[in-house]
Amino acid sequence: MIEIRFHGRGGQGAVIASNILAEAAFLEGKSVSAFPYFGVERRGAPVTAYTRIDDKEIRVKSGIYEPDYVIVMDQSLIKAVDVVAGLKPGGKVIINTTKSPGDFDLGEAEVHTVDATGIAIDNRLGSKAAPIVNSAILGGFIKISGVVELDSLLKGVRSLAPVKKEENATAADQAYSKVVS
Amino acid sequence: MVKAVISGNSASAYGAKIAKAEVIAAYPITPQTSIIEKIASFVANGEFKTEFVKVESEHSAMAACVAASLTGARTYTASSSHGLLLMHEMLIWASGARTPIVMSNVNRANGPPWSVWADQHDTMAQRDTGWMQIYCESNQEVLDSILMSYKIGESPDIMIPSMIIEDAFILSHTVEPVDIPDQDAVDDFLPPFAPEKKLDPDDPHGFGSLVMPEWYMEFRYKIAESMDLARDRIREVEKDFEKRFGRSYGGLMDFYEVEDADAVLMIGGSVASTAKEVIDKMRKEGKKVGLARVRYFRPFPVDEVRWLAKKVNKIGVVDRSYCFGHGGPIAAEVYGALLPTGDRPIVKNFIAGLGGKDITPEVLERLFNKMLVTNESGTEKEIEWVDVKGHSLGVE
Numbered sequence: 276m277i278e279i280r281f282h283g284r285g286g287q288g289a290v291i292a293s294n295i296l297a298e299a300a301f302l303e304g305k306s307v308s309a310f311p312y313f314g315v316e317r318r319g320a321p322v323t324a325y326t327r328i329d330d331k332e333i334r335v336k337s338g339i340y341e342p343d344y345v346i347v348m349d350q351s352l353i354k355a356v357d358v359v360a361g362l363k364p365g366g367k368v369i370i371n372t373t374k375s376p377g378d379f380d381l382g383e384a385e386v387h388t389v390d391a392t393g394i395a396i397d398n399r400l401g402s403k404a405a406p407i408v409n410s411a412i413l414g415g416f417i418k419i420s421g422v423v424e425l426d427s428l429l430k431g432v433r434s435l436a437p438v439k440k441e442e443n444a445t446a447a448d449q450a451y452s453k454v455v456s
Numbered sequence: 457m458v459k460a461v462i463s464g465n466s467a468s469a470y471g472a473k474i475a476k477a478e479v480i481a482a483y484p485i486t487p488q489t490s491i492i493e494k495i496a497s498f499v500a501n502g503e504f505k506t507e508f509v510k511v512e513s514e515h516s517a518m519a520a521c522v523a524a525s526l527t528g529a530r531t532y533t534a535s536s537s538h539g540l541l542l543m544h545e546m547l548i549w550a551s552g553a554r555t556p557i558v559m560s561n562v563n564r565a566n567g568p569p570w571s572v573w574a575d576q577h578d579t580m581a582q583r584d585t586g587w588m589q590i591y592c593e594s595n596q597e598v599l600d601s602i603l604m605s606y607k608i609g610e611s612p613d614i615m616i617p618s619m620i621i622e623d624a625f626i627l628s629h630t631v632e633p634v635d636i637p638d639q640d641a642v643d644d645f646l647p648p649f650a651p652e653k654k655l656d657p658d659d660p661h662g663f664g665s666l667v668m669p670e671w672y673m674e675f676r677y678k679i680a681e682s683m684d685l686a687r688d689r690i691r692e693v694e695k696d697f698e699k700r701f702g703r704s705y706g707g708l709m710d711f712y713e714v715e716d717a718d719a720v721l722m723i724g725g726s727v728a729s730t731a732k733e734v735i736d737k738m739r740k741e742g743k744k745v746g747l748a749r750v751r752y753f754r755p756f757p758v759d760e761v762r763w764l765a766k767k768v769n770k771i772g773v774v775d776r777s778y779c780f781g782h783g784g785p786i787a788a789e790v791y792g793a794l795l796p797t798g799d800r801p802i803v804k805n806f807i808a809g810l811g812g813k814d815i816t817p818e819v820l821e822r823l824f825n826k827m828l829v830t831n832e833s834g835t836e837k838e839i840e841w842v843d844v845k846g847h848s849l850g851v852e
Contacts, residue, residue, distance in 0.1 A: 294461070294631050301461045301633060309461075310630035334733040336593075336626050336726045337816040 276329040277422055278339045282358050283348035285320045286401075288409030291435060292346070293324035295413060299423040299431030300328040308333050321356055328422060345384070346416050347371060348391070348408055359384045369416050371408055375455055388455045389415030397449075398442040410436060410443035414450030425451055458636045464627030467595040467634050468534060468560040468620070469494035471602030473504045474642045475558070477532035478649075481509035481520035485539040486572050487624045488562045492534060514539040518546030518557075525555035526663055528654035530606060533557065536624070537564035537578045544582065550617045551586025551679060553664050556609030556649070557617040558602055559587075563725065563776075564624040565811040573812020574623040576725065577777035580753075580785040586679055588618040588686060589753040591724035595634045597705055598622050600697065603637075603646055607693050610649050614682050614689055623726045624812065637701055645700055683755050690752065708757035710749035711764070713739065717746035719770040719827035724750035724786060727774070727815045734820045745824045750786055758793045765799035772827040776809045783839050802830060808842035819843065 279296065283289030290311045297309035305328050312323040325339045341361045350372040352358060359368060359381050368384045370376075371391040379386050391411035401407035410432045417428050429444045436443040462470070468491045472480060482492045498504035507524070511517045514535050521531040535543060540561055550557050565575035579589060590605065592598045598620060605618035622628050653661050667675060691707045698704040710728070713735050714720055723731055728749040738745050748764055748771070750757070764771065775784025782788075787805035794800070806823055809815040819842060841847055 297631055298461050306633070307461060308630055308632040310625065312625075333632070334729045335817060336623075336630070336729045338814050340816075 276327060276333070277344070278342045279326045279328075279344045279346065279422070280339055280342040281324040281326075281346045281348065282352050282356055283322045283324070283409075284352070285322050286405055286407075287322075287348045288407045289322045289324045289348055291437075292348070292409035292413055293326045295409070295428070295431045295435045296326045296416075296423070297328070298435055299427040300326075302427045302430055303423055305329065306331060306333045312338065321352060342366065344368070344416070344420055344422075346412055348412055350374070353379070353381075367419055369412065369419055369454070371412050387415070387419045389450050389453055391415065391450055394446050394449050394453065398439075398446045400439060400442055400446060411446040411450040414447035415454045418451045418454045419456065457638055457641075459633055460636060461631045462595060462634050463490065463629055463631050464592075464595045464598050464622040465490040465562070465629065466494055467599040468602065468622065469498065470634075470636050471560075471599040471620075472532040472558075473498055474637065474639055475532070475603055475606050475646060476530060476643075476648075477506055477558075478529040479507045479509065479521065479524035479531045480533060481511050481517040481524070481531070482533045482535070483511055483514050483517050483539060485514070485536050487564060487628045488534050488536040488539070488560070490629070491560055491562075514543045515546055518543045518550060521557045522546060522550050522553055522555050523655075525550075525557050526553060526655045528649060528651050528656075530610075530649040531555070531557045532559070534560040534562070536562040537566055540578045540582065541566065544585065547582055547585040547587060547617075549664070552675070554615035554679075555617060556606070556615055558605045558609065558620065559617070560598070560602070560620045560622065562624050562628045563621055571811040572624060574626050574725075575776055575810050575812065576621075577810075579619060579621050580777045580779075582619070583754060583785065586616065586683070587754065588616055588683075589621060590618065590751060591621045591753060592627065593710075593726050593729045593749065595622075595627055595630070595632050596703065598627065599634060599636070600701070600703055600705070603642060604693050604697050606649070607646050608686060608689050610651075611689055612652055614686050615651070616679070616682055616686060621725070626726045635701075635703075641700060645697065687755050687759075705751055706749065707760075708752040708755070709760035709764075710751050711760075712747040712749070714746035714748060714764060714767060716744055717768050718744045719772065719824060720746045720748050720764065720768045721772045721774055721820065721823060721827070722748040722750060722786065722790065723774045724753060725776060727776070727809065727820070730815065730817055731820050734817045734824065737817075738821065738824060743824070743828060745828070753786070753789075756789050756793070761790055761793040762797055762799065765794055765797065765801050768801060770802045770827045770830065772804050772806055772823055774806045774808050774815075774823065778807050778810070787839075804830065804837070805839045806842050807839065813843065
């Protein structure tokens, strides 16, 4: 079973991102589940969401405490939240930032970065002040993890993005080839 | 049939839609809100022809459902926690008026302290309202139970409302694959609601009027009789459903690996799903453990509990709520069901997961291990609270 944890801020689309990833894996015939941890529901507050992917039926319905991967949708969260808490040895982290992986000290974690904010703004997703970065960072994430094929992700994005389906798919596609490792 | 990755709340909305509920009256409350949002979008898109009544409270929602049901309309609503508590008076009215309403309730803790997370206290507090209660373990079961509950409740000899219960967030906001049956297959399984008597200006009847003491008890007895009869109807309808749709859930109580079990946990709700995973792991290690999932809490699976007590010597009842004063509600029913029989397994009551405290595989494994080693019977530590700060369960 592959377990993925998303860290975002309210309004960035973390919960939909966890659903899109589940949908993409489902389209490949996998068993999936995805769920949010809701704290206080307001724009800007830290949000955590999770996705599970497995070849057999997923029956565990408790939280994810030892993820294989962590997706950080806002680099400022790293100061506020222990984003690598419980990350499995050899686990990978992808951060939405213009910085390089070497700029982050996250212990044993293998760090990758992608400028999902820049890509989201280029594709007019959300506003410049509050871009919606979920489809972009998913493109970067599947490049470093290979948990689903790009084609499945694009189908998932088109199926679940509430608006601007093509722009979201383009953002995911662009981010796929712009990851810094 | 469409297979989609949807939440428990979406599964509820699809259930109401393909059951062709004709009147829906509901008031939003976290974490139920997305059920009625989804229904509202179905109605706005024109894909669901139903009378969607916006009301000013849950009490009014249930009052509207009762009146609509009396006119012969299939009715649906959804609520949670404080909304359900506000409905309490009308819940009793609904069963007394013999209206087979189906309601989804998202199990959420009651305040204060304020909490929006999973806990069974809201529905357990409705035990005596005369509603059937189904505690679901998956989003598929949520959808399927709505369809089956209309068929069971609308039988002329039953005429009792049903509450379909999904854990807050763990089911309500978790997406997982769900088969949404074809409309034709559902229509074939579930014909339109056709009560023998209904509110009709052309054929007037009185409903809910005063009865003198010489008749009140007889009306109550009829409800009791129907609730008892519902046990067989639940089993029959599920068999029919399984034949048509290929899925079943164990009737009133769902057993997993109990035949040769040394210890069994009894649980209602989505935690049962996690427990099945834990059981497979522990059985590989040679530990004979099993699960009795309380699917129906009302009517209570008395025969199933008595059957289980003949098979196993240790039953740990996990309650996700507490009746202040003495014990968890499921455990109380188990003690009550076993008292008239000669079978006396060790029964312990664990109180766990209140207010959304996560019941993880690790917690369940500890409870199974505790049951395997326990030899305590009688009143010694019969009720234990699990993982309460400053209070040790005394088992690793």
